[in-house]
Amino acid sequence: MANITRSPWLLHYDGSSCNGCDIEVLACLTPVYDAERFGIVNTGDPMQADIFLITGGVNEQNIPVVKQLYEQMPEPKVVVAVGVCACTGGVFKDCYNIIGGADQAIPVDIYVPGCAARPQAIIDGIVKAIGLFQERLENSEKESDKVG
Amino acid sequence: MVKRSVIPFGPQHPVLPEPIHLDLVVEDERIVEAIPSIGFVHRGLESLIEKRDFNQMTYVVERTCGICSFQHGMGYCETVEKIFDVEIPRRAKFLRTIWAEMSRMHSHLLWAGLLADAFGYENLFYQCWRIREKVLDLQEMTSGGRVIFSVNKVGGVIKDMDADMLKAILETIKDVEKELKVIKKTFFDDYSVKSRLKGVGILTPEQINALGAVGPMARASGVENDMRRLGYAAYSEIDFEPVVSNDCDCYARCYVRIMEIFQSIDIIRQAIAKIPDESDLSVPIKGNPNGEAFVRLEQPRGEAFYYVKANGKPNLQRMRVRTPTFANVLALCEMLKNTEVADVGLLVVTIDPCISCTER
Numbered sequence: 001m002a003n004i005t006r007s008p009w010l011l012h013y014d015g016s017s018c019n020g021c022d023i024e025v026l027a028c029l030t031p032v033y034d035a036e037r038f039g040i041v042n043t044g045d046p047m048q049a050d051i052f053l054i055t056g057g058v059n060e061q062n063i064p065v066v067k068q069l070y071e072q073m074p075e076p077k078v079v080v081a082v083g084v085c086a087c088t089g090g091v092f093k094d095c096y097n098i099i100g101g102a103d104q105a106i107p108v109d110i111y112v113p114g115c116a117a118r119p120q121a122i123i124d125g126i127v128k129a130i131g132l133f134q135e136r137l138e139n140s141e142k143e144s145d146k147v148g
Numbered sequence: 149m150v151k152r153s154v155i156p157f158g159p160q161h162p163v164l165p166e167p168i169h170l171d172l173v174v175e176d177e178r179i180v181e182a183i184p185s186i187g188f189v190h191r192g193l194e195s196l197i198e199k200r201d202f203n204q205m206t207y208v209v210e211r212t213c214g215i216c217s218f219q220h221g222m223g224y225c226e227t228v229e230k231i232f233d234v235e236i237p238r239r240a241k242f243l244r245t246i247w248a249e250m251s252r253m254h255s256h257l258l259w260a261g262l263l264a265d266a267f268g269y270e271n272l273f274y275q276c277w278r279i280r281e282k283v284l285d286l287q288e289m290t291s292g293g294r295v296i297f298s299v300n301k302v303g304g305v306i307k308d309m310d311a312d313m314l315k316a317i318l319e320t321i322k323d324v325e326k327e328l329k330v331i332k333k334t335f336f337d338d339y340s341v342k343s344r345l346k347g348v349g350i351l352t353p354e355q356i357n358a359l360g361a362v363g364p365m366a367r368a369s370g371v372e373n374d375m376r377r378l379g380y381a382a383y384s385e386i387d388f389e390p391v392v393s394n395d396c397d398c399y400a401r402c403y404v405r406i407m408e409i410f411q412s413i414d415i416i417r418q419a420i421a422k423i424p425d426e427s428d429l430s431v432p433i434k435g436n437p438n439g440e441a442f443v444r445l446e447q448p449r450g451e452a453f454y455y456v457k458a459n460g461k462p463n464l465q466r467m468r469v470r471t472p473t474f475a476n477v478l479a480l481c482e483m484l485k486n487t488e489v490a491d492v493g494l495l496v497v498t499i500d501p502c503i504s505c506t507e508r
């Protein structure tokens with residue numbers, strides 16, 4: 001982690017979840033769990049974000065929003081699906097409006113299970129995401145070196 | 149003639165933990181009209197009655213919303229119990245009351261934090277959420293879950309609180325009360341907080357009645373509307389007065405919610421003092437429900453309405469929830485008229501929006 005030159009910024013979006021995971025994501029950022037000690041910063045701007053935390057099973061109306069947010073994020077990026085709904089659709093899997101997991105809309109790298117996902121699990125997911133982000137950053141630098 | 153333009157607000161916005169979209173029609177900086185469009189969190193939860201039986205639905209209904217999850221489960225169970233015409237054990241009623249008030253405490257603290265964040269007081273936001281964690285620890289200790297408890301069932305509750313737990317609750321709420329008194333001063337007396345909240349987003353009692361706003365929104369405009377007075381769970385045995393303010397602005401809504409946390413602490417104390425020592429936590433339920441019933445209860449955000457219709461089959465015929473935020477969105481749109489664009493984030497937060505409740 002030492003050679004990340006910048007702090008990975010985090011974007012959180014509620015893709016049709018019940019709110020339980022969203023408040024746990026927010027709880028992660030507050031003093032008791034304090035995910036910001038890993039150098040991440042919570043942002044509301046997708047164009048400056050590196051890690052995308054998505055909760056919920058994503059409904060039909062939300063697909064374009066989720067896709068747009070994902071596309072607006074600069075490369076490299078990592079997507080973390082938080083909660084069982086974002087992983088598989090969870091308890092709402094059989095609902096007519098739910099597409100069944102965030103990976104049906106955008107590519108997901110890390111799955112954090114739980115209903116609602118516990119802050120410890122979310123932090124674990126974020127730390128894994130930072131590792132993956134660094135790996136991708138190094139790879140993309142190698143690529144650009146080759147081209148250069 | 150000032151030129152009109154439309155500013156889209158949401159669905160993804162830093163101030164919003166949940167997606168809602170508002171089209172703000174503005175003249176210069178002044179909002180003329182706000183047009184909401186919802187549906188980003190609609191899951192079609194009510195349709196699951198076709199696939200899950202009435203016992204399984206308890207757990208689905210709890211996931212209507214992660215913040216007032218317990219109260220949703222309680223509302224659903226009370227409705228089905230009404231159809232079965234059963235009286236749940238007294239201890240179960242008190243346990244439900246204690247859990248319901250705990251969830252009100254954590255919801256209001258969460259809201260206070262989000263409000264502080266909306267007007268840019270980051271420190272206060274963190275303090276509120278730090279205190280809230282203590283309530284969450286209590287919830288985890290008593291039910292096993294931090295936000296979603298799953299302790300309700302049709303006919304009573306699943307888990308009990310032993311004497312040690314009740315003692316720990318009393319100790320922790322004493323702690324919370326002490327810390328809350330410090331925070332209360334900042335919310336009520338701080339110059340910058342006051343200048344941000346006083347006189348902003350005024351809703352008159354007439355508007356509240358005409359638009360059907362509920363909960364702390366109504367109480368902050370002097371409309372004494374508290375469903376806990378109906379006496380569901382153990383509220384009939386508990387002595388309390390609704391917190392009402394007549395200021396009608398954001399400051400009043402803040403006042404009502406902060407004072408309600410103290411009220412919840414008081415109710416939990418009364419409930420623990422009166423809780424009977426029984427071993428039965430639920431009554432046996434035989435067969436399937438047949439008939440229809442409705443229940444109204446007071447959630448942290450206001451009145452929720454549950455309707456269940458059954459025809460003697462395991463699967464219900466119809467289940468309907470009317471949630472408080474749905475009632476308050478209209479009031480929000482009225483409130484947004486003639487305000488500045490800079491206040492929109494604050495005003496949206498001040499109704500305590502719970503979009504996942506609203507859209508289910």
